Amino acid sequence: MFWVFMIVLLLYFSVESxxxxxxxxxxxxxxAxxxxxxxxxxxxxxxxxxxEEQxxxxxxVRFNNYELISKYTDKCSGKVTHVEDHWVAIETRKGTKRKHIIFKLExxxxxxxxxxDK
Structure with missing residues (x-):
């Protein structure tokens, strides 16, 4: 039974390719x-x-990458410090500590x- 399952699985992936x-x-x-x-x-x-406006x-900043979501939940709040072609630097604060985080634009x-509100 195991071999039949393996053969079907291999055929599926070969046909898909x-x-x-x-x-x-x-x-x-x-x-397209x-x-x-x-x-x-x-x-x-x-x-x-x-x-760049910010x-x-x-x-x-909201993410769509699962690795970042697992680390920072689905968003990260902070001050945008630097924007390049494919990278963004954000400064976050926790109490008196500052932390710079760099993200890919994608x-x-x-x-x-x-x-x-004041």
Whole structure:
């Protein structure tokens, strides 16, 4: 029984790779992939502009990377100190301690400004 299961499993993955190879040669599939990549780059540029506007201001950064979610929950609040092409530096404070954290732009899903009521 175990061998039958293993053979079915191997056949499934080999057929799946053949289907992927066939799809990659299809021109409409290639166009769809190019459009997805262009949408991702446009989204990253918008996020980068938004982070550059928040430079020096306190804000909340939300993540879509599971490793970061497990470490910082789903968001991190702090002051944006530096923005580059693919990286963002955020300064967080706990009491009197300051901590600088560097994130990839692709791991960030959203930014919101913190507004203080006086």
């Amino acid at each position: 053949l289907v992927d190879a066939y799809k990659s040669k299809d021109p409409s599939y290639q166009k 992939q190019i459009l997805k990549e262009e949408a991702k780059t446009k989204e990253r540029l918008e996020l980068r502009k938004l982070l 430079l020096g201001n306190p804000c909340v 791991d960030i899903s959203g930014v919101s400004k913190i507004v203080y």
